[in-house]
Structures are given as structure tokens and as C-alpha cells.
Amino acid sequence: MTMLDLVIRGGIVVTASDVSRCDVGVKDGRIVALAEALPSAPHEIDATGRLVMPGGIDSHVHLAQPGGPGIVMADGFETGTRSAAVGGNTTVLSFALQERGASLRESVEAYHLKAKGQSFVDYGFHLIVTDPTPAVLGQELPALVSAGYPSFKVFMTYDDMVLTDRQLLEVFAVAREQGALVMVHAEGYDQIKFMTDRLERQGKTQPYFHSVSRPELVEREATHRAISHAELIGIPIMIVHVSGREAMEQIQWARGRGLKVHAETCPQYLVLTADDLKGLNMDMSGAKYVCSPPPRDRASQEAIWRGLQSGVFQTFSSDHCPFRFDDEAGKTGPKARTSFRWVPNGIPGIAARLPILFSEGVSKGRISLQVFVALSATNHAKMYGLYPRKGSIMIGADADIAIWDPDRKVTLTQELMKHGSDYTPYEGIEVTGWPVKTLVRGVLVNDDGDFVGQIGHGQFLPRETSREALR
Numbered sequence: 091m092t093m094l095d096l097v098i099r100g101g102i103v104v105t106a107s108d109v110s111r112c113d114v115g116v117k118d119g120r121i122v123a124l125a126e127a128l129p130s131a132p133h134e135i136d137a138t139g140r141l142v143m144p145g146g147i148d149s150h151v152h153l154a155q156p157g158g159p160g161i162v163m164a165d166g167f168e169t170g171t172r173s174a175a176v177g178g179n180t181t182v183l184s185f186a187l188q189e190r191g192a193s194l195r196e197s198v199e200a201y202h203l204k205a206k207g208q209s210f211v212d213y214g215f216h217l218i219v220t221d222p223t224p225a226v227l228g229q230e231l232p233a234l235v236s237a238g239y240p241s242f243k244v245f246m247t248y249d250d251m252v253l254t255d256r257q258l259l260e261v262f263a264v265a266r267e268q269g270a271l272v273m274v275h276a277e278g279y280d281q282i283k284f285m286t287d288r289l290e291r292q293g294k295t296q297p298y299f300h301s302v303s304r305p306e307l308v309e310r311e312a313t314h315r316a317i318s319h320a321e322l323i324g325i326p327i328m329i330v331h332v333s334g335r336e337a338m339e340q341i342q343w344a345r346g347r348g349l350k351v352h353a354e355t356c357p358q359y360l361v362l363t364a365d366d367l368k369g370l371n372m373d374m375s376g377a378k379y380v381c382s383p384p385p386r387d388r389a390s391q392e393a394i395w396r397g398l399q400s401g402v403f404q405t406f407s408s409d410h411c412p413f414r415f416d417d418e419a420g421k422t423g424p425k426a427r428t429s430f431r432w433v434p435n436g437i438p439g440i441a442a443r444l445p446i447l448f449s450e451g452v453s454k455g456r457i458s459l460q461v462f463v464a465l466s467a468t469n470h471a472k473m474y475g476l477y478p479r480k481g482s483i484m485i486g487a488d489a490d491i492a493i494w495d496p497d498r499k500v501t502l503t504q505e506l507m508k509h510g511s512d513y514t515p516y517e518g519i520e521v522t523g524w525p526v527k528t529l530v531r532g533v534l535v536n537d538d539g540d541f542v543g544q545i546g547h548g549q550f551l552p553r554e555t556s557r558e559a560l561r
């Protein structure tokens with residue numbers, strides 16, 4: 091055997107299908123050997139008593155994205171991917187947002203400039219299509235799909251991003267032609283607008299009323315509509331950030347009809363509820379939890395767990411969309427204080443995602459280790475065209491590995507998250523199980539809380555059209 095660079099020795103190796111005790115041999119950033127006892131190497135990590143798992147892939151994060159006039163996102167690629175590594179992640183898929191009137195291709199180039207040399211973990215981009223002009227539909231999207239961006243997100247709400255039903259259908263038709271996967275933000279624009287106007291007229295402007303303005307039926311209606319559009323065009327779709335039972339039922343209904351509908355959920359729907367948006371006596375601290383769709387109630391959390399256990403959900407992502415709380419350019423700016431309508435939507439969670447899923451899922455006996463790996467890494471790689479290079483521990487794969495101490499008890503705090511936001515919505519949650527080391531292509535980036543990564547180590551990942559997602 092050629093000399094190995096690194097051996098991870100004595101750990102329990104977990105994949106989406108198996109759990110086995112073996113050593114992992116790394117050469118030139120790839121996994122080249124799995125065996126009961128590998129020869130020694132210049133670098134060794136003792137993983138006795140630890141779990142050796144594929145590094146997390148977070149396929150839904152927002153970094154360096156404009157948040158509207160006067161609003162600044164709290165993470166660019168440096169702090170966002172640092173926080174990702176702390177949370178046991180080795181790849182992130184972020185969004186390249188087309189602002190209305192802009193060329194999609196130029197938007198993608200702008201995001202490359204923001205990310206280049208700034209990332210600690212590997213990264214790719216989904217496209218957000220907000221302005222599907224004939225040039226975007228006819229030339230830019232097809233060229234970008236071939237160039238390594240085979241997934242786009244579309245919005246059914248937000249003034250500056252919403253697509254009409256006709257536009258959704260046009261984008262879906264391009265996805266069909268090009269073999270791309272469409273991710274859908276399923277909440278209906280008109281219902282939200284109507285509710286928001288009415289709540290404001292009633293003087294109900296505190297952050298909590300964000301959740302009242304977009305109840306589950308708003309998500310259910312849009313999910314059904316997106317599925318119907320996808321059926322009409324004949325494409326699979328991915329419904330992202332599913333928050334509760336009502337949207338899940340639509341997804342299950344569609345699958346019962348033989349439609350290919352994928353689904354994602356996120357930690358906020360497992361451990362937060364709409365009551366968190368009440369803050370302290372309905373004050374602005376509720377803005378810390380404003381995200382869309384909003385967290386629901388305990389029964390919804392249980393429904394989401396059942397969905398994670400039964401295969402309704404393929405991926406578990408953070409939807410990391412960070413803003414600062416105590417900041418004019420964040421959650422409590424001058425406009426945000428006048429109405430929930432203006433509170434930027436989104437919360438940080440890139441570092442907390444996997445500890446929450448592990449602790450609430452594996453440690454509490456709700457899901458197996460294999461399901462954890464599938465939901466945290468393998469299915470993301472398969473869905474978005476990164477498999478088998480990413481998402482598993484097998485010969486030939488990149489040595490993207492998170493080593494977990496399954497017994498470590500940690501209280502989640504802002505200080506631990508290492509993100510650019512000034513708070514975490516998960517403050518004070520106690521978890522059992524923690525990612526103690528993160529390796530990206532064989533290079534240690536997070537060593538038990540010591541951040542040892544090299545900025546710029548993270549590489550751009552052009553992706554393939556995913557047969558898994560489209561089949």
C-alpha cells in the first residue's frame with residue numbers, strides 16, 4: 091500500500107447504510123483505505139470512542155446575500171463557513187441571487203468573487219431566479235446548468251423575489267429541458283400580504299404577528315400549487331424548509347399519486363415554536379426568531395419528527411440566513427421597529443444544525459446513526475449532484491470527515507457558534523453529542539473548538555445534474 095498521509099484510528103465509522111469499527115486511511119485528500127488495522131502514517135488521529143462520520147453537507151445556506159435596503163446579512167463566506175466547520179460541516183451550498191433587472195450569469199460571477207479565497211469548507215451555488223426574462227430562460231439558465239449549477243430556487247412570496255404562476259411554469263419548463271432540480275419556497279404571496287395589511291390596521295405589529303400573518307395553510311396552499319405546476323410540466327421538485335403537518339400532507343398526497351416531490355426540513359421546526367416570537371412580553375426580542383415559514387407548535391414539531399423517521403424528508407438543512415439582532419442593519423433597524431413586515435426573515439443555524447439533530451434525534455433514540463448521516467450529508471450529496479465525491483465514507487471519496495463525541499454534553503451559546511450574528515436562536519439548548527474535529531479533504535479545520543482552518547482551503551464545487559433527484 092502506498093504511504094498514507096493520515097490515519098483516523100479506532101473509531102466507529104458510520105455511513106447512511108452501515109456502522110463498523112475500522113481505520114480510515116487518507117492520501118492526497120481522499121479516502122484510500124478502510125481496514126481493521128492500517129499501518130502507521132505521519133499524521134494520526136485517535137478516534138477511540140468516537141464516531142467517524144461524513145462531514146455535514148448543508149445544502150441550504152444564505153451567505154453574503156443582500157437582505158433589502160439598509161439590511162446587511164451577518165455572514166459572508168469567511169464567518170459563515172467558519173461556523174459551518176465548527177458545526178461539523180465540510181460542504182455548504184449557498185445561493186447566488188439574481189436581483190431583478192440583473193443578469194443571472196453576472197450575479198453568479200459576483201458571488202464567486204465574494205467566496206473566492208474566503209471559504210474554510212467546500213462550497214457550491216444554487217441559483218435564485220427572480221427575473222425570468224427570455225434571455226435568462228433561453229440562454230443563461232441552460233448555460234449555467236451545464237457549467238455546474240444544476241439547481242435553482244424560486245419564491246412564491248416576497249415583493250422582490252416572487253414569481254407569478256406563469257413565471258414558475260416557465261422556469262419549471264427550463265428545468266425539465268435542462269435536467270435541473272427546482273427548490274421551491276412555498277408560501278403564497280397574496281394571502282400573506284392580505285394578512286399583513288389587516289394585522290397592521292389592527293395595530294398588531296410586533297414580531298410575533300409575523301407568524302400570524304403566514305399560518306400553516308399559507309404554506310399548504312402554496313405547496314399544493316407548486317406540486318400542481320410541477321405535475322403539469324412533468325418535473326420533480328424540492329419543497330424546502332417544510333415547517334409542519336399541513337405541507338407534509340401535500341407532499342405525501344403527491345407521492346401517493348406517483349409524483350416525485352422531495353422535501354427538506356430544518357432545526358427551527360424541531361426546537362422552536364411561534365411562542366418564541368413573543369420574546370419577552372411581546373418585545374422586539376421576538377425578532378430573533380423571525381424566519382419563514384415561521385416555527386409552529388409542539389404538535390408540528392412531533393409531525394416533523396415523524397416525517398424525519400418515515401422518509402418524508404430527504405434533507406435536513408439549516409436555512410442559515412443570519413442577521414444581527416442589536417443592529418440598525420439587522421433585526422431591530424428603524425423600519426423593523428415599526429412592523430414585523432420589515433423584520434428581515436431568517437435566523438442563523440449553520441453550526442447548531444447537526445448538534446440539534448444528533449442530540450434530539452440520535453441521543454434521544456428517535457433516529458438511527460445511519461438516518462442521521464443520510465439526513466445530514468449523504469442525501470444532500472445525492473440530491474444536488476455531489477455524490478460519490480461527497481457525502482459518504484468510502485474509497486475514493488473526498489476525506490470530508492466529522493469526528494463526533496457522542497457523549498459530550500454541550501450547552502449551545504452564541505460564543506460557540508463562531509458566526510457573524512450577535513445571537514443564536516438556540517441559546518441555552520443542551521445537546522448530547524458534539525463534533526470535536528472536522529476535516530475537509532483530509533485537512534483539519536476545527537480541532538475541538540480551536541479553529542485551525544486555513545481561509546481559502548474551501549474550493550468551489552461545480553456540480554452534475556443529479557440523476558438521483560430527477561429519476
Ligand code: DUC
Binds near residue numbers: 382
Ligand atoms: N427563505 C429562505 O429560504 N431563507 C430565509 C428566508 C426565506 O424566506
Ligand code: ZN
Binds near residue numbers: 275382
Ligand atoms: Zn425560502
Ligand code: ZN
Binds near residue numbers: 150151152409410411
Ligand atoms: Zn433559505
